[in-house]
Amino acid sequence: MATLRSWAPGGADKPFPASALRWSALLLVAASWVSGAIFGAYILAFFGGTAWQGLAARWNESLPALHDPATPLATAAIGAHFVAGGILLLLGPVQLIGRLRRALPAVHRWLGRVYVLCAGAAGLGGLAFILAKGTIGGPVMSGGFALYGLLMLVAAIATYRHARAGRTDRHRAWAIRLFALTVGSWLYRMEYGFWFMAVGRVGHSSDFSGWFDAIMCVFFYLPNLAVAELFIRARRPASRPALSVAATPVLLAASAFVMVATWFFTTRYWGPGMVSGFTGARL
Structure with a gap:
């Protein structure tokens, strides 16, 4: 798997735009690591914990229509999707640590294999759920989520x-x-969560068929890819310094968003969800 350091300038003699890009990228990866690890732990604790206790029906407390006794294959598929996704969030940032790759290349390679397998399992699990049952939001949501699963694969x-x-x-x-x-x-x-805090439930409906729900069917992954492409292109040797200058504030803004969101969601949702998964208390 790739490393962040291999993408970043290695010394102080690099021009300022490249150094700024490096440090803004490091900040984003660090913030994502902490946040992703907490969310991954929440996924494994709540969804795994409730399933272990024979209470998989409680998955619907987190997201509606996930668990349905009438469609066991769909439930198994989405369960695999969640487990694989939790592992991905815990492992992903580790693969971006350059020192680990250089010190323990065999570990990096094996973790990379696990990461790719989990990504495939998450993508296939999500697609299987959509094919077996469809999503609560209907064709628009199913199409957007299916595209996400295909891109993962x-x-x-x-x-x-x-x-x-x-x-x-x-x-x-x-x-x-x-x-x-x-x-x-x-x-x-x-x-x-931030949309609900800012404007309430404008554009959202209980069956996820509102106009904001339609936007969210692709908004949770297409902007991520755009930021990734900007970073990849800014790090190419032939790229212009202006591209690094443009990428840096984007990465800093993303870091700020992740840090604020992590604090809010950990205290309001993920922390209580982890406790609930272990104790059986309802959310």
């Missing part, structure tokens, strides 16, 4: 193929795209 396969072929630069680029996609489920909840 494409990015996972491309990341692995280029690594096996020794095409390091392409492998790194696709690994960054894959990481940008894997944080989508985490951002989906954050973005809804």
